[in-house]
Amino acid sequence: MELYLDDKIVDPEYFDDGTLEDAVRHVQEEHCADDRLVIALACNGSRLDSETMEAALAKPIPECEKLEIFTGTRAHLVTEAMNHCFDSLEQTERATEDIADRLDGENPSDALRELGECMSIWGKIHEALAKSIEMLAINPETFTIGETPFMDALVKPKEVLLQVKEALEQKDNVLLADVLRYELCDATKTWLTIIDKIRSEAKKQ
Numbered sequence: 001m002e003l004y005l006d007d008k009i010v011d012p013e014y015f016d017d018g019t020l021e022d023a024v025r026h027v028q029e030e031h032c033a034d035d036r037l038v039i040a041l042a043c044n045g046s047r048l049d050s051e052t053m054e055a056a057l058a059k060p061i062p063e064c065e066k067l068e069i070f071t072g073t074r075a076h077l078v079t080e081a082m083n084h085c086f087d088s089l090e091q092t093e094r095a096t097e098d099i100a101d102r103l104d105g106e107n108p109s110d111a112l113r114e115l116g117e118c119m120s121i122w123g124k125i126h127e128a129l130a131k132s133i134e135m136l137a138i139n140p141e142t143f144t145i146g147e148t149p150f151m152d153a154l155v156k157p158k159e160v161l162l163q164v165k166e167a168l169e170q171k172d173n174v175l176l177a178d179v180l181r182y183e184l185c186d187a188t189k190t191w192l193t194i195i196d197k198i199r200s201e202a203k204k205q
Contacts, residue, residue: 001023001061001062001064001065001066001067002065002066002067003023003027003066003067003069004066004067004068004069005027005031005032005069005071006069006070006071007068010027010031017060017061018060018061019057019058019059019060019061020041020043020056020057020058020059020060020061020063020064020067021057021058022061023061023067024038024041024057024067024069027069032071035073035074036071036072036073036074037071037072037073037074037077038069038070038071039070039071039072039076039077039080040069040070041053041056041067041068041069041070042066042067042068042070043056043059043064043066043067043068044064044065044066045066073205074135074136074205075136075202075203075205076202077135078132078135078136078198078199078202079199079202079203081128081131081132082128082132082195082198082199082202083199084128085125085128085129085191085195086192086195088121088124088125089121089125089188089191089192089195091121092118092121092122093184093188095114095118096115096118096180096184097180097181098111099111099114099115099118099180100176100177100180100181101177103173103176103177103180104173104174104177108173112168115164115168115176115180119161119164119165122157122161123161125191126154126157126158126161129154129191129194129195129198130154132198132202133150133198133201136198136201136202136205138201145190145193145194145197146193150194153190153193153194154194156186156187156190157187157188157190157191159187160179160183160184160186160187161187163179163183164176164179164180164184167179
């Protein structure tokens with residue numbers, strides 16, 4: 001197997017067996033500086049995405065004739081994650097306005113399905129925010145968003161997600177539409193403020 005780390009060839013003689021994940025972990029531990037993490041992989045010239053990554057990492061090493069590993073700093077990884085969160089949040093913000101209107105219609109099933117997709121995105125954003133300050137080694141107890149402690153700032157968006165979930169469970173589309181129209185807006189503003197603050201912290205490192 002040909003093995004490359006950030007476009008530089010690495011001697012792969014010790015990779016006779018095991019999985020691609022074993023190879024990646026070895027490179028991370030033995031060849032990467034402490035401030036760098038694996039951020040992307042390519043096998044036989046094809047970049048692996050989130051949908052193909054898990055299956056590819058489980059493959060035996062011989063199935064990949066050329067493995068390319070790309071790394072980045074923690075700050076870079078957090079910045080990219082926050083950029084993605086920002087874009088995703090803007091997309092769902094536009095989508096929920098339309099979803100709220102369609103929930104009042106005679107056939108809200110498609111709107112509910114799309115809302116489920118939005119909720120999945122919101123959950124991932126919430127998780128990414130918490131993981132990002134951990135990656136930047138920021139103390140969540142002292143980190144503030146304006147004058148609000150970070151953990152307290154996360155409360156409002158979390159409460160809104162719970163309201164959406166409860167309205168879905170109760171099959172109360174009137175309440176659900178109201179939450180999307182009036183409550184989600186404030187939660188989105190809070191998320192965007194947190195994203196900007198974390199992104200600024202990443203630039204300092």
